[in-house]
Amino acid sequence: MGNTARLLPLVLTAAALVPLPNHPTATEPPAADSxxxxxxxxxxxxxxxxxxxxxxxxxxxxxxxxxxxxxxxxxxxxxxxxxxxxxxxxxxxxxxxxxxxxxxxxxxxxxxxxxxxxxxxxxxxxxxxxxxxxxxxxPGVRSSDADEPGEAAVTSSRAPYPMPLMVSRKRWGADERLRAHNGADCVRPKYSPTVLAAFVHHTADRNDYTRTQVPGMVRAMYAYHVKSRGWCDLGYNFLVDRFGRVFEGRYGGAQLPVLGAHTASYNANSFGVAVIGNFEQTAPPAALLESTARVLAWKLDANYRSPQATIVLGGSRLHTVSGHRDTKATACPGTKLYAELGWLRQRVNALMGGSFATPIYQYARKIGFRNVGQPFWGEHPTRTGRATYFATRDVFHSVATGTYSTQGAFRTRYRRLGAGSARLGLPITDAYQVTGGVRQKFQRGWLLWDRRDRQVQVVYGRSQ
CATH class of the missing domain: 2.60.120 (Jelly Rolls)
Structure with missing residues (x-):
């Protein structure tokens, strides 16, 4: 990918239009000893x-x-x-x-x-x-604090780097009721238009914690950020412990550009990864570095961002992968960890394969990124293939159908049906003009727009 990133022009998008991944809203009560x-x-x-x-x-x-x-x-x-x-x-x-x-x-x-x-x-x-x-x-003690995650799935080399195995909010014991502590406006997550960069932090904590203590540490951090500091939620998007385990941070969907509270005026269009520990004088463990690289590779690759590029964010030119101290005078993420950022960029680039080659990326590049806009929900697997939701188009791909997109009123109706729904299937053409309107063919039906009633109709069946 080199040092000149394929950065896309910033186009605002309405997060409310995007069907979000399912988030568990049920919550266990706090531990009795919390x-x-x-x-x-x-x-x-x-x-x-x-x-x-x-x-x-x-x-x-x-x-x-x-x-x-x-x-x-x-x-x-x-x-x-x-x-x-x-x-x-x-x-x-x-x-x-x-x-x-x-x-x-x-x-x-x-x-x-x-x-x-x-x-x-x-x-x-x-x-x-x-x-x-x-x-x-x-934070109390839960029986689940001793649970260990399983193995991450391996995907095709043509797909973006896979999402690493992650301890979910439910699994580390997030009390979702706490998000209402600072007002009803905090309950719904807020989103940026896209992901442009990542910031690496350390929690300036102890380095001798045990595996079973970490979920409690994350719960305590969550309570401190909300109750003590007055934030809506845990400030970081992701956390990584010294054993190499990744924890989901702020609520709203790990795959989406959730607006965090980690780097002040640079929060928009970025995500924050906090490594748990103090790395001012202590070198970060290899397992921690490798898992941090995997989180960065997954988020950046899904959004077609080069880890070796620079970008203008918050009025400053920064590396796509930066440390907190790159934005202000602070010790974070610690001298020893900051010294590893060059290695992290190289490792992320290697995990991503050094280039973007997915059919969806090639399709968007052919149409022109100015026409499709920023990726909002980065490239991700669906039940029948893969998809990227850009600002103005949703692009779908499978081996059986090829790569096509929905836009405008067709995109809105397709999302309401449940994009990639088993009944209609994936698009097998882009929308095209016909006498009296516009139509688009799917695996098991059509979307039709008639100029007379100006409504999008759904027709099931292969012939039309």
Whole structure:
């Protein structure tokens, strides 16, 4: 693919028109031993013996900058050394959040099983913070926390890189009711027009967590982002642990360009992958790097983006695969992980095969990307073939039918039928003019538009 990406002109699309993948809305109740507690941080510091908790963070009223925060905890009757908490000033509440919902804060820190906390937070002038709180979260334990995912499926080399195996929100125990905590506008996910780039983060957490602790860590992060920071949902689109397991982050469909809360003004048209741990002084494990590369390869390949290109996003020229620190002065994703971004780009390029060669991509290129628009729902498998939903056309492919698209009123009607439905089948022609209207042939029927009644009719059967 080289350094000149085949970038498509940005065309806004209406997410509401796209039939979304099925998202589970049912949720299990929180674990019986889970809890969330806030302690006022009056003065320069606070110290308290508490009920057991696993994650800690400090928040303060939004708009305060230059905060320095640190914490130590009590485990097994002993106090740990003081540990600084990472402060990111470029995060804020999601668009549409209620006025005053957002709070400034540190990144949350996983501390395992602690029963006491001492915390300190001061302004840039060294003075106490008015309205600061120490947040203690116990995510509880679920029987499913010890579950391990199976093997990922292998697809044809002509298809984009396959979606890696992923621990779903349901599987890691997301309480979907929590998305309504900051208002009804947070319940429905928000989408960008497309995916143009990826940002790599680290959670600035501990690196000695166990496999069974990770689902609880993700649940605690989710609660902190929503309850403590005032966001609609978990900020990151995906998370990867040190064992190489991938976790679905923000709700809305992993395959779609879900608008996250990970890189401030660069959230639109990008996705955020957070690796769980602190990689400022520790090198990231090989399993973590490989799984991160696979997430990046899947999302970028599906949307026809080169990992070795640069792009203008948020007014800045950035690599398609960038680190958080490329957008502002921050240590994230840690010096040791940031040094691996070059390797990540090369590895992603190798996984993607170095070029785009799918029939759908070739079809869109032949018609012209200015005519089909941006990919919204990137190339993905369907029940009978593959599809990419662009801004103005949905393109379908199977070995039996070839590659054709639906657009305009035909696209709208076909989606209502359930695109690729067993009864009508896939398109076997593009729409074409006939006397009195327009028609398009499918495997087991037709869509017809008559100029007289200006309605799209469905006719089943092979002859017309």
């Amino acid at each position: 809890s969330y507690r806030e302690i006022p941080l009056d003065g320069l510091s606070v110290r308290a013996e508490t009920e057991p908790f696993g994650m800690v963070g400090i928040t303060w009223p939004d708009g305060v900058r230059g905060v320095t925060a640190k914490v130590r905890v009590q485990r097994d009757g002993r106090w740990t050394d003081w540990q600084p908490l990472r402060v990111e000033d470029d995060h804020g509440p999601d668009p549409g959040s209620p006025e005053g919902a957002g709070r400034g804060g540190t990144e949350p820190l996983w501390v395992g099983d602690a029963t006491g906390v001492q915390a300190s937070a001061v302004s840039a002038a060294g003075t106490p913070l008015s309205g600061a709180k120490v947040v203690l979260i116990n």
